[in-house]
Amino acid sequence: MTRTFTTLAAAALAAGLIAAPALAEPRSDVIVGMAIEPTGLDPTAAAPVAIGQVVWKNLFEGLTTVNENGDIAPQLAEAWHVSDDGLTYTFKLREGVTFHNGKPFTAETAKYSIDRIIADDSVNPQKVLYSAIETVEAPDAHTLVLTLSRPAYDLLYWLGFPAAVMVEPDSEATNATDPVGTGPFEFGEWKKGNQVTLTRNPNYWGEKPALETVTFRFIADAQAQAAALTSGGVDAIPEFAAPELVSTFETNDAFKVVPGTTGMEVVAGMNNAKPPFDDRRVRRALMMAIDRQAIIDATNSGYGTPIGSHFSPSDAGYEDLTGVLPYDPEQAKALLAEAGYGDGLQFTIKAPNRGYAERAAEIMQAYFAQIGVTATIESSEFPAKWLQDVFKDTNYDMTIIGHAEPLDIGIYARDPYYFNYDNPDFDATMTAIADATSAEERLAGYKKAQEILAEDVPALFLYAWPKIGVWNADLEGLWVNEPVPSNDMTGVHWSK
Amino acid sequence: MQTRPAVRRIAGNLVFLAASLLAVSFIIFAVMAAVPGDPAEIMLGTSAAPDTLAALRSELGLDQPFLLRYGDWLAGLMHGDLGLSYTYSTPVAALIGERLAVTLPLAGYAVALSLAIALPLGVFAGQRPGGPVDIVATFFSQIGIAVPGFWIGLLLILGVALTLGWFPTGGFPGWQAGFLPAITALTLPAIALAIPQAAVLTRVTRTAVIEVAREDFVRTARAKGASRMRALWRHVVPNALIPVVTMLGMQISVLMAGTVLVENVFTLPGLGTLAYQALAQRDLIVIQNVALLFAVIVMGLNFAVDTLYAVIDPRLKATR
Numbered sequence: 078m079t080r081t082f083t084t085l086a087a088a089a090l091a092a093g094l095i096a097a098p099a100l101a102e103p104r105s106d107v108i109v110g111m112a113i114e115p116t117g118l119d120p121t122a123a124a125p126v127a128i129g130q131v132v133w134k135n136l137f138e139g140l141t142t143v144n145e146n147g148d149i150a151p152q153l154a155e156a157w158h159v160s161d162d163g164l165t166y167t168f169k170l171r172e173g174v175t176f177h178n179g180k181p182f183t184a185e186t187a188k189y190s191i192d193r194i195i196a197d198d199s200v201n202p203q204k205v206l207y208s209a210i211e212t213v214e215a216p217d218a219h220t221l222v223l224t225l226s227r228p229a230y231d232l233l234y235w236l237g238f239p240a241a242v243m244v245e246p247d248s249e250a251t252n253a254t255d256p257v258g259t260g261p262f263e264f265g266e267w268k269k270g271n272q273v274t275l276t277r278n279p280n281y282w283g284e285k286p287a288l289e290t291v292t293f294r295f296i297a298d299a300q301a302q303a304a305a306l307t308s309g310g311v312d313a314i315p316e317f318a319a320p321e322l323v324s325t326f327e328t329n330d331a332f333k334v335v336p337g338t339t340g341m342e343v344v345a346g347m348n349n350a351k352p353p354f355d356d357r358r359v360r361r362a363l364m365m366a367i368d369r370q371a372i373i374d375a376t377n378s379g380y381g382t383p384i385g386s387h388f389s390p391s392d393a394g395y396e397d398l399t400g401v402l403p404y405d406p407e408q409a410k411a412l413l414a415e416a417g418y419g420d421g422l423q424f425t426i427k428a429p430n431r432g433y434a435e436r437a438a439e440i441m442q443a444y445f446a447q448i449g450v451t452a453t454i455e456s457s458e459f460p461a462k463w464l465q466d467v468f469k470d471t472n473y474d475m476t477i478i479g480h481a482e483p484l485d486i487g488i489y490a491r492d493p494y495y496f497n498y499d500n501p502d503f504d505a506t507m508t509a510i511a512d513a514t515s516a517e518e519r520l521a522g523y524k525k526a527q528e529i530l531a532e533d534v535p536a537l538f539l540y541a542w543p544k545i546g547v548w549n550a551d552l553e554g555l556w557v558n559e560p561v562p563s564n565d566m567t568g569v570h571w572s573k
Numbered sequence: 574m575q576t577r578p579a580v581r582r583i584a585g586n587l588v589f590l591a592a593s594l595l596a597v598s599f600i601i602f603a604v605m606a607a608v609p610g611d612p613a614e615i616m617l618g619t620s621a622a623p624d625t626l627a628a629l630r631s632e633l634g635l636d637q638p639f640l641l642r643y644g645d646w647l648a649g650l651m652h653g654d655l656g657l658s659y660t661y662s663t664p665v666a667a668l669i670g671e672r673l674a675v676t677l678p679l680a681g682y683a684v685a686l687s688l689a690i691a692l693p694l695g696v697f698a699g700q701r702p703g704g705p706v707d708i709v710a711t712f713f714s715q716i717g718i719a720v721p722g723f724w725i726g727l728l729l730i731l732g733v734a735l736t737l738g739w740f741p742t743g744g745f746p747g748w749q750a751g752f753l754p755a756i757t758a759l760t761l762p763a764i765a766l767a768i769p770q771a772a773v774l775t776r777v778t779r780t781a782v783i784e785v786a787r788e789d790f791v792r793t794a795r796a797k798g799a800s801r802m803r804a805l806w807r808h809v810v811p812n813a814l815i816p817v818v819t820m821l822g823m824q825i826s827v828l829m830a831g832t833v834l835v836e837n838v839f840t841l842p843g844l845g846t847l848a849y850q851a852l853a854q855r856d857l858i859v860i861q862n863v864a865l866l867f868a869v870i871v872m873g874l875n876f877a878v879d880t881l882y883a884v885i886d887p888r889l890k891a892t893r
Binding site: 122253271304 | 615617618625628629668730738741742743745840850855856
């Protein structure tokens with residue numbers, strides 16, 4: 078590490094000495110590579126994470142926001158007050174904010190945006206997260222009051238999420254193709270199948286971004302991503318798709334490789350309603366049969382963080398619980414025998430046709446074989462077929478999938494949900510989190526929730542998806558971690 | 574007198590073409606309706622509540638009966654209204670129009686390249702079987718047939734684009750950026766598409782030239798004093814073109830399928846990438862229209878090839 082750093086520093090210094098006179102002005106544009114093109118640019122109308130990765134914080138802003146550490150932070154709301162019973166949220170809204178079309182942002186606009194989310198005919202993909210909101214009032218131009226039907230402290234988190242960004246009423250119908258927000262960048266142009274360009278918003282209420290233009294280029298193929306980086310076709314790939322090609326950039330001084338974590342947890346979900354997975358001992362045995370690091374090595378060239386519960390290191394309040402059920406095949410065998418499966422066990426893993434899931438399935442199959450468990454792998458086309466079979470019909474034994482939704486530990490309390498997991502203790506913990514009226518209380522609740530799942534393993538917790546950032550060595554300010562799918566370009570700048 | 578059977582034949586072909594397209598449209602629609610995967614569910618993701626899903630399904634018209642939806646699509650097609658993409662929220666016609674501006678030039682470029690390689694190579698190989706040109710041609714066609722286009726594409730990116738730097742590794746600047754940048758971006762993908770096709774065409778041309786050269790009329794021409802070259806260009810090549818054109822017509826569907834993979838390798842915003850994305854997202858309205866368009870292109874070109882025979886080979890005018 079130190080040597081690499083010294084070399085880098087020396088190279089940077091040398092390059093700086095040579096280049097300094099010629100390049101007095103740093104560049105003011107950046108081209109960012111992404112694997113998936115968003116489908117529409119309105120995060121309040123469709124779920125795909127690629128939408129948020131282009132528009133969230135850049136074009137659109139919310140009342141609150143989630144920062145790089147996964148904490149809740151103010152944005153269009155400067156401050157808020159939660160009533161003692163946890164049912165009234167009063168927001169003080171920022172003054173002097175205008176949308177890109179020149180219309181002012183007021184409490185009325187905020188009321189409009191939130192009413193739209195909770196409306197009966199709303200097609201907001203995350204509507205369920207805001208279901209506690211009963212009424213929205215705007216007593217004056219800069220005050221917004223939300224009245225809830227039940228406590229929901231996480232609401233502050235979800236109000237900072239892409240699905241709850243503030244929209245200007247006149248632009249509602251066209252936001253998917255011509256988005257209008259309050260963010261530091263304005264929409265420029267979308268060449269479908271190719272790129273989206275954003276330009277600096279001269280009237281931004283906050284600190285103006287250093288960049289004048291940001292271009293998001295969509296390159297699905299991992300090899301092509303590497304080629305685009307090498308040839309200078311893109312300056313940065315915040316989520317590089319080919320971990321096996323990272324080493325070529327690690328040894329190249331022109332690039333920085335920045336490993337971080339995302340809010341996506343890769344888990345092997347089990348049908349908890351169905352034998353043998355309704356037996357906790359079996360689930361624990363299967364967890365102990367697996368070496369998580371081996372899966373990470375094989376699927377992601379070692380990038381990724383082993384997890385012991387459904388929480389990611391990028392989430393605020395994360396606890397490392399991988400020690401609860403560590404890799405221990407002997408103990409696993411003993412547990413299986415105790416559960417009455419000493420002679421073995423057979424089931425099917427329905428793996429979505431995604432590289433990471435298929436490779437993980439094969440390795441898990443080998444680990445299971447070591448404790449006398451026979452797993453058959455069945456491929457399932459993702460997303461369409463998988464959503465139908467596994468997610469909707471829960472017609473499966475075990476599957477492997479990355480849960481990309483931020484802070485989604487609450488899915489284990491949902492009914493129905495494809496795990497078919499039912500634990501009143503866990504449900505009560507989630508209710509306690511909702512009832513919280515302070516950040517400390519909320520985080521304490523999440524700590525307990527993580528611990529329950531680590532012991533109970535309704536799904537085998539494998540690893541937190543890595544965010545392998547590869548970018549030009551002169552580029553600064555990109556996020557290392559990604560608690561919410563995003564490419565916040567506000568603070569990005571060229572060092573020379 | 575001579576033209577009447579040809580006109581009748583073309584008219585008959587046109588009716589057959591229209592009927593086939595109608596049948597194809599129904600098959601495409603039925604298959605897409607039967608394939609698992611609810612577009613609304615994919616758009617809304619795993620957090621969506623049932624009432625949100627219902628709201629979106631009704632907004633997209635997915636709650637309508639099958640035949641009504643099919644009828645709506647056909648009625649729209651008649652008016653040139655292809656509908657609104659679920660995921661892009663943009664008119665499908667405009668979406669397809671933008672993509673055709675990439676895929677058609679790419680396919681045309683590839684065909685031109687493959688003919689430019691295959692015709693001279695095949696003719697000279699056929700003219701002297703076993704000669705040096707023939708050995709090169711045989712080697713080329715064997716490799717070219719064996720290797721898929723997208724893999725050639727990857728090799729070109731690694732071996733040409735990255736080392737020489739003359740061509741971009743992918744992406745498309747758009748025609749508004751100027752002819753030269755656009756055509757430069759299409760060159761490597763066109764080569765990747767052209768090589769497998771040129772390989773097949775080289776082989777067909779070579780065989781045809783060898784066979785035609787054995788025919789009596791060529792021997793007669795030679796006996797009457799035509800030089801070897803004159804016999805080749807005046808008598809052999811025109812007749813050898815018939816199987817080449819036939820093969821070219823058959824290859825068009827292979828070429829269109831090849832664009833899907835090659836466009837993805839080079840991240841070109843063409844019809845192929847659109848189809849690929851739409852399929853993954855179950856953007857049914859886009860897939861239906863793109864699939865139908867592929868069918869129109871393939872069937873239309875086959876029709877054109879069929880008609881072309883009559884021009885190349887007068888014998889076919891009288892028969893059938």
